[in-house]
Amino acid sequence: MTxxxxxxxxxxxxxxxxxxxxxxxxRAARFPWATLAVNVTGSFALGxxxxxxxxxxxRAVVGTGFVxxxxxxxxxxxxxxxxxxxxxxRPATGYVAANVxxxxxxxxxxxxxxxxx
Amino acid sequence: xxxxxxxGGALGGLARHGLASAFPVRAGAFPWTTLVVNVSGSFxxxxxxxxxxxxxxxxxxxxxxxxxxxxxxxxxxSTAMAETVLLAxxxxxxxxxxxxxxxxxxxxxxxxFGLLLTAARLDPGGGT
Numbered sequence: 550m551t552x553x554x555x556x557x558x559x560x561x562x563x564x565x566x567x568x569x570x571x572x573x574x575x576r577a578a579r580f581p582w583a584t585l586a587v588n589v590t591g592s593f594a595l596g597x598x599x600x601x602x603x604x605x606x607x608r609a610v611v612g613t614g615f616v617x618x619x620x621x622x623x624x625x626x627x628x629x630x631x632x633x634x635x636x637x638x639r640p641a642t643g644y645v646a647a648n649v650x651x652x653x654x655x656x657x658x659x660x661x662x663x664x665x666x
Numbered sequence: 667x668x669x670x671x672x673x674g675g676a677l678g679g680l681a682r683h684g685l686a687s688a689f690p691v692r693a694g695a696f697p698w699t700t701l702v703v704n705v706s707g708s709f710x711x712x713x714x715x716x717x718x719x720x721x722x723x724x725x726x727x728x729x730x731x732x733x734x735x736x737x738x739x740x741x742x743x744s745t746a747m748a749e750t751v752l753l754a755x756x757x758x759x760x761x762x763x764x765x766x767x768x769x770x771x772x773x774x775x776x777x778x779f780g781l782l783l784t785a786a787r788l789d790p791g792g793g794t
């Protein structure tokens with residue numbers, strides 16, 4: 550049962566990420582804004598899911614499934630390689646820093662908001 | 667197109683969930699399972715990116731299904747961030763730092779390795 554919830558949530562999360570990527574497509578030509586946007590907002594969302602202490606079923610669908618699939622490490626990694634190749638070291642470094650600082654800060658903020666930090 | 671992304675995402679999420687259930691990591695320990703998921707998924711995405719562009723450019727659903735859907739749904743940024751923050755919160759700052767740095771080094775290296783390896787195998791005589 551948990552597996553079905555994870556699968557449904559993950560399908561929706563992947564589609565949502567794809568739609569964000571389509572919407573930001575023009576901007577993403579120079580800098581991977583779409584991946585940055587989903588990773589930072591998704592880190593905030595997962596912080597909320599953890600901090601709110603949702604029941605296991607809801608956590609599987611929303612946390613493991615939707616948010617887990619909405620955010621992506623593999624596209625981050627490939628974006629980073631491409632950015633380093635095409636745009637150089639400085640945009641690549643900025644991309645890493647923005648994802649890491651943004652993701653950690655967003656997750657920590659959500660945990661703090663829910664009294665879990 | 668959306669259906670391919672959804673199907674790949676569901677499979678990727680299930681694979682990640684299956685591994686997390688099979689290899690649970692106790693609180694305070696180094697999150698090996700997520701690290702292995704993120705590094706292996708980055709390698710596969712590198713392979714898929716080359717195959718979709720150079721080997722099967724006509725298969726329009728390959729990248730949405732395997733790349734955007736499966737690899738994207740399998741790997742996760744949010745869990746990596748949450749694990750890092752929770753380790754730091756619970757006074758395991760060295761583990762949190764090692765985990766964060768390991769993912770940031772190994773996943774892009776794996777993606778690059780997947781790109782170069784696949785390109786070299788598709789074009790054995792022409793270098794990468």
